[in-house]
Amino acid sequence: MNDLIKLEHTFNEINRAFENQEISKEEYKNLLAGLDVERIVTMNAEELQRKEELNKIINAAINVVSAIA
Amino acid sequence: MNRLKLLLVSSIVTILPGCALWNAYFMAGYDNQEYALVNTIRTNAELNVVMCNDFEASKRTFEYLYSKGLEVKNFTQYIPDNEDSHKLTSNIYELIKQGRDAYSGTAIVSSTFCKLKLQQIVRVTNTAQKVIGSKSR
Numbered sequence: 090m091n092d093l094i095k096l097e098h099t100f101n102e103i104n105r106a107f108e109n110q111e112i113s114k115e116e117y118k119n120l121l122a123g124l125d126v127e128r129i130v131t132m133n134a135e136e137l138q139r140k141e142e143l144n145k146i147i148n149a150a151i152n153v154v155s156a157i158a
Numbered sequence: 159m160n161r162l163k164l165l166l167v168s169s170i171v172t173i174l175p176g177c178a179l180w181n182a183y184f185m186a187g188y189d190n191q192e193y194a195l196v197n198t199i200r201t202n203a204e205l206n207v208v209m210c211n212d213f214e215a216s217k218r219t220f221e222y223l224y225s226k227g228l229e230v231k232n233f234t235q236y237i238p239d240n241e242d243s244h245k246l247t248s249n250i251y252e253l254i255k256q257g258r259d260a261y262s263g264t265a266i267v268s269s270t271f272c273k274l275k276l277q278q279i280v281r282v283t284n285t286a287q288k289v290i291g292s293k294s295r
Contacts, residue, residue, distance in 0.1 A: 095281070103274060111270040119256050120271065123278045126253045130246060130282045134289045137242045141292055148294070 092131045099124055188293040195230035196290060199223055200283035203276045210272035220258040227254040246286050253282055
């Protein structure tokens with residue numbers, strides 16, 4: 090949720106810059122394409138962190154089994 | 159107590175789908191070089207936001223970031239079980255390439271664009287560092 094708010098904030102910032110004519114139409118499109126990359130990275134990062142947590146759980150389970158054996 | 163431990167382990171193994179287990183267990187661990195390259199990109203992007211009023215300096219910054227972005231993308235590519243990191247660094251590369259392309263096509267790039275693009279790079283590399291840094295040693 091926090092990441093979504095950050096992305097929304099960035100989107101508003103880009104829009105504001107375009108409305109104030111601080112950036113050209115091409116630059117506006119370029120920044121929006123960058124925002125899409127940010128969205129993808131955020132999603133991938135969440136997935137990767139879940140995998141890492143799972144990796145730790147599995148290793149902990151293996152240690153438990155090793156201790157029992 | 160041992161029965162309790164066995165129950166815990168078997169619960170983990172049976173609850174999680176096979177593919178998720180396989181993928182998670184065979185993940186590449188922490189790589190210092192990978193982390194350092196992402197850190198270089200982030201730090202340079204942060205430092206050069208203040209130079210955005212200077213077109214030539216900003217163009218050089220994006221050229222430098224581009225070479226580092228390509229380096230980290232290539233570095234992560236053939237490390238076994240490292241597909242996730244490679245996906246992440248490919249996105250960093252793509253973002254930097256967007257900025258570099260803006261500078262190669264024209265002699266006029268607004269300082270606001272430069273600042274916003276560098277800030278995008280900073281945010282994405284910050285996220286990537288958190289993920290890469292939390293990998294098991």
